[in-house]
Ligand code: SF4
């Protein structure tokens with residue numbers, strides 16, 4: 001199964017990932033921290049490759065929910 005992008009809390013909201021995403025799946029709401037729309041993400045890894053802070057990791061889709069809860 002394809003992985004999806006996960007953004008850790010250390011995101012500096014630079015917006016680099018937003019520009020390279022072919023699906024518009026990653027956004028920086030209110031300029032605080034990037035968020036991934038798991039419905040749109042196709043796991044292409046482009047965002048992870050350009051992130052200057054290296055805070056994007058590719059994770060299994062089913063792990064997304066556990067991680068999201070841990071961040072909140
Ligand atoms: S992995 Fe690809 S599709 Fe998913 S958020 Fe990153 S750039 Fe967009």
Ligand code: SF4
Nearest residue numbers: 011012014015017051
């Ligand atoms: S490229 Fe990295 S640091 Fe910049 S907004 Fe995206 S996730 Fe955050």
